[in-house]
Amino acid sequence: MKQYCEMNREELIAEKEALTKRFEEYKAMGLSLDMSRGKPSKDQLDLSMELLKYSNYIEDGIDLRNYGILDGIPSCKRLFAELLEVEPENILLGPNASLSIMFDYIAQAYSHGVCGSKPWNQVKNIKFLCPVPGYDRHFTILEYFNIEMINVPMNSDGPDVDLIEELIKDESVKGMFCVPKYSNPQGITYSDEVVRRIASLKPAAEDFRIIWDNAYCVHELYDEGDTLLNIFDVLPEYGNDDMVIEVCSTSKMTFAGAGISALAASKNNIEDIKRRLNCQTISFDKMNQYRHVRFFKNADGIKNHMKKHAAIMRPKFEMVLGHLENELGGKGIASWVKPKGGYFISLDVMNGCAKRTGELCKEAGVTLTTVGATYPYFNDPNDSNIRIAPSLPPVEELDLAAQILCVSVRIACVEKFLEEKEQ
Amino acid sequence: MKQYCEMNREELIAEKEALTKRFEEYKAMGLSLDMSRGKPSKDQLDLSMELLKYSNYIEDGIDLRNYGILDGIPSCKRLFAELLEVEPENILLGPNASLSIMFDYIAQAYSHGVCGSKPWNQVKNIKFLCPVPGYDRHFTILEYFNIEMINVPMNSDGPDVDLIEELIKDESVKGMFCVPKYSNPQGITYSDEVVRRIASLKPAAEDFRIIWDNAYCVHELYDEGDTLLNIFDVLPEYGNDDMVIEVCSTSKMTFAGAGISALAASKNNIEDIKRRLNCQTISFDKMNQYRHVRFFKNADGIKNHMKKHAAIMRPKFEMVLGHLENELGGKGIASWVKPKGGYFISLDVMNGCAKRTGELCKEAGVTLTTVGATYPYFNDPNDSNIRIAPSLPPVEELDLAAQILCVSVRIACVEKFLEEKEQ
Numbered sequence: 001m002k003q004y005c006e007m008n009r010e011e012l013i014a015e016k017e018a019l020t021k022r023f024e025e026y027k028a029m030g031l032s033l034d035m036s037r038g039k040p041s042k043d044q045l046d047l048s049m050e051l052l053k054y055s056n057y058i059e060d061g062i063d064l065r066n067y068g069i070l071d072g073i074p075s076c077k078r079l080f081a082e083l084l085e086v087e088p089e090n091i092l093l094g095p096n097a098s099l100s101i102m103f104d105y106i107a108q109a110y111s112h113g114v115c116g117s118k119p120w121n122q123v124k125n126i127k128f129l130c131p132v133p134g135y136d137r138h139f140t141i142l143e144y145f146n147i148e149m150i151n152v153p154m155n156s157d158g159p160d161v162d163l164i165e166e167l168i169k170d171e172s173v174k175g176m177f178c179v180p181k182y183s184n185p186q187g188i189t190y191s192d193e194v195v196r197r198i199a200s201l202k203p204a205a206e207d208f209r210i211i212w213d214n215a216y217c218v219h220e221l222y223d224e225g226d227t228l229l230n231i232f233d234v235l236p237e238y239g240n241d242d243m244v245i246e247v248c249s250t251s252k253m254t255f256a257g258a259g260i261s262a263l264a265a266s267k268n269n270i271e272d273i274k275r276r277l278n279c280q281t282i283s284f285d286k287m288n289q290y291r292h293v294r295f296f297k298n299a300d301g302i303k304n305h306m307k308k309h310a311a312i313m314r315p316k317f318e319m320v321l322g323h324l325e326n327e328l329g330g331k332g333i334a335s336w337v338k339p340k341g342g343y344f345i346s347l348d349v350m351n352g353c354a355k356r357t358g359e360l361c362k363e364a365g366v367t368l369t370t371v372g373a374t375y376p377y378f379n380d381p382n383d384s385n386i387r388i389a390p391s392l393p394p395v396e397e398l399d400l401a402a403q404i405l406c407v408s409v410r411i412a413c414v415e416k417f418l419e420e421k422e423q
Numbered sequence: 424m425k426q427y428c429e430m431n432r433e434e435l436i437a438e439k440e441a442l443t444k445r446f447e448e449y450k451a452m453g454l455s456l457d458m459s460r461g462k463p464s465k466d467q468l469d470l471s472m473e474l475l476k477y478s479n480y481i482e483d484g485i486d487l488r489n490y491g492i493l494d495g496i497p498s499c500k501r502l503f504a505e506l507l508e509v510e511p512e513n514i515l516l517g518p519n520a521s522l523s524i525m526f527d528y529i530a531q532a533y534s535h536g537v538c539g540s541k542p543w544n545q546v547k548n549i550k551f552l553c554p555v556p557g558y559d560r561h562f563t564i565l566e567y568f569n570i571e572m573i574n575v576p577m578n579s580d581g582p583d584v585d586l587i588e589e590l591i592k593d594e595s596v597k598g599m600f601c602v603p604k605y606s607n608p609q610g611i612t613y614s615d616e617v618v619r620r621i622a623s624l625k626p627a628a629e630d631f632r633i634i635w636d637n638a639y640c641v642h643e644l645y646d647e648g649d650t651l652l653n654i655f656d657v658l659p660e661y662g663n664d665d666m667v668i669e670v671c672s673t674s675k676m677t678f679a680g681a682g683i684s685a686l687a688a689s690k691n692n693i694e695d696i697k698r699r700l701n702c703q704t705i706s707f708d709k710m711n712q713y714r715h716v717r718f719f720k721n722a723d724g725i726k727n728h729m730k731k732h733a734a735i736m737r738p739k740f741e742m743v744l745g746h747l748e749n750e751l752g753g754k755g756i757a758s759w760v761k762p763k764g765g766y767f768i769s770l771d772v773m774n775g776c777a778k779r780t781g782e783l784c785k786e787a788g789v790t791l792t793t794v795g796a797t798y799p800y801f802n803d804p805n806d807s808n809i810r811i812a813p814s815l816p817p818v819e820e821l822d823l824a825a826q827i828l829c830v831s832v833r834i835a836c837v838e839k840f841l842e843e844k845e846q
């Protein structure tokens with residue numbers, strides 16, 4: 001088939017008619033399909049039910065059902081330390097969501113500064129760097145605290161570090177959010193060079209902090225996954241030990257709403273965070289920490305468990321990618337990255353066609369992540385990016401949803417070409 | 424026996440010698456006893472193990488293991504609504520500790536104000552009222568946010584409302600922390616009149632908020648417990664619907680480190696809080712919410728369960744109170760309230776003798792709540808108040824600990840009288 005840009009008006013009209021016919025058939029099915037959020041499927045949640053069977057809650061003679069142990073229990077700190085390749089003293093365990101760790105960290109910087117720096121609420125025009133497309137909930141946190149977000153485009157090996165190096169010369173740039181492995185939504189893993197360059201940054205702001213959201217650290221789809229350089233191994237070479245706050249969670253390993261989260265950071269940062277935590281709580285849920293330790297045993301246990309997730313996720317990703325290839329390939333109207341892990345497929349359609357695609361999908365009963373949400377302020381300057389979340393729907397539903405998405409993209413693009421021809 | 428104030432120097436010296444002999448005997452036992460924190464005992468934690476046996480996590484067709492439902496699950500909101508006698512739409516469920524709800528609420532007021540008011544970080548010299556003696560962790564939150572604390576003395580029926588009415592004429596007074604039932608540490612329940620007067624306050628600050636920490640709402644020691652007027656029933660009469668944020672938790676019903684917490688407030692406040700919550704998390708642990716619903720079933724289920732706690736707690740309270748009566752009664756050196764519920768006994772010793780008592784206890788291997796901690800800034804102006812937490816130690820240990828405490832109080836007071844005689 002021709003690329004759309006090579007079609008004349010008549011060919012475009014014929015294409016639109018054929019597509020509209022298909023679209024109306026889908027619509028008539030009265031579907032309600034959801035590809036909007038990175039929710040695990042029931043099959044995936046079922047993988048962890050054994051977790052709930054442990055009934056002994058004593059560790060080192062301490063009754064874990066009671067108050068206390070602010071940091072998290074030692075065995076669980078060791079588990080995350082092994083997983084993230086840091087020392088247990090660099091780990092703090094958190095509540096059921098790493099999102100809360102991140103929110104609370106920014107809140108803390110806002111009210112109390114970072115390791116003794118001036119509280120951010122007393123500094124004017126604070127800015128954060130946001131690799132785009134990115135994770136909407138990072139943007140929401142920054143918007144809540146009225147922190148200006150600056151887009152940094154993603155390359156195929158991570159964010160544009162040349163641009164970052166320029167931007168951090170501004171002292172009011174206080175940090176950056178990164179999803180360094182299987183990035184949300186593109187599934188890009190930062191190359192060793194990018195990680196190293198990020199570790200070597202020399203920001204003007206002394207209290208510049210990178211939130212290293214390693215949400216998909218073990219979320220491979222294939223035996224041969226991507227490898228992320230451990231930034232904590234590199235930071236000391238540049239005297240930047242305190243620059244990174246890493247977070248992760250078991251939300252997409254065990255239960256999305258009832259997992260445990262962890263933070264990895266330097267001793268200085270850990271102490272800084274504990275000064276707040278000590279006022280905010282007595283401890284997080286240590287029984288759940290203990291269940292996770294008993295269930296996983298060690299980092300290999302986590303990795304083996306994640307292979308079971310991969311077996312469920314892989315066919316879904318491959319099906320969606322197959323539809324994209326078949327329906328959108330070779331037409332010059334869309335591009336995407338084929339991820340080796342993570343939870344999303346990022347689809348870039350022809351400029352000015354993403355929102356219209358979202359509308360069409362909605363009309364046909366398919367819910368996508370709000371188009372624009374992958375950019376700060378919901379403002380995708382090209383109106384081009386769509387995040388696909390294939391995890392939740394059963395395979396049959398996903399099959400239909402992906403087809404409807406593809407037809408919607410094609411209609412939106414045909415309409416756009418026709419519109420341009422009219423002018 | 425004579426009151427200490429009637430003793431002459433020789434009698435005091437003889438008394439001191441006798442006491443010191445007993446004290447040295449205790450010391451020689453090399454004990455390590457803890458009456459410092461309101462931790463439930465192992466027996467109490469064992470009462471709730473059935474909670475963990477539920478394995479179905481579907482409610483209204485929703486998989487509670489997954490992301491979502493920010494407010495908390497409907498059945499658990501209903502449970503807390505019944506318990507606190509409000510409507511389910513006035514309930515928000517929280518994380519494992521109501522302390523976090525309170526901290527986060529103050530943090531929110533600090534960064535974003537209250538229901539649209541000026542953020543507290545932009546207002547100078549903010550103050551809070553603190554009924555004293557009170558709960559140290561309330562004070563810690565206020566101190567963290569640099570909010571000045573003003574002592575309000577407790578009467579036998581609640582805080583001194585005359586004084587409160589005066590103090591709230593100052594617009595910079597933004598709120599008050601209260602433990603209205605079985606107050607920490609005195610075990611006083613606010614009378615209906617006090618609750619009504621609090622509900623009718625006319626603070627100068629429009630964003631004045633009372634944190635109504637109903638931590639011990641069902642924590643009776645006897646079948647005939649105290650009754651607390653439901654402040655939400657009274658607030659509307661005075662147009663003060665938005666003035667109170669109530670919190671409670673199951674920390675001292677099920678598992679101290681792994682319970683669930685809840686907040687009750689007006690629609691305006693709930694909306695205000697959800698604007699933040701929506702940036703901070705996706706949901707709290709709904710599986711744990713569900714387990715609690717299945718375990719308790721309803722408010723009566725909670726109340727019946729609390730009778731089992733009472734059966735464990737009552738003998739401990741009675742033993743400590745017995746020792747206080749036997750050893751300190753009639754000597755004019757100490758007073759205390761006999762609580763009908765809650766977790767603490769508040770002991771007021773002769774002025775200037777509380778810290779010395781704490782030192783002596785420590786020397787003999789008994790850990791008390793840090794003396795002074797029941798007052799803001801650890802500053803008990805009379806150096807008189809000691810919080811006793813009888814829940815954690817087994818009865819035999821508590822028996823010893825209470826005796827050591829009494830001997831220590833007596834020694835401290837004898838020393839004080841002797842010192843005064845020297846001058």
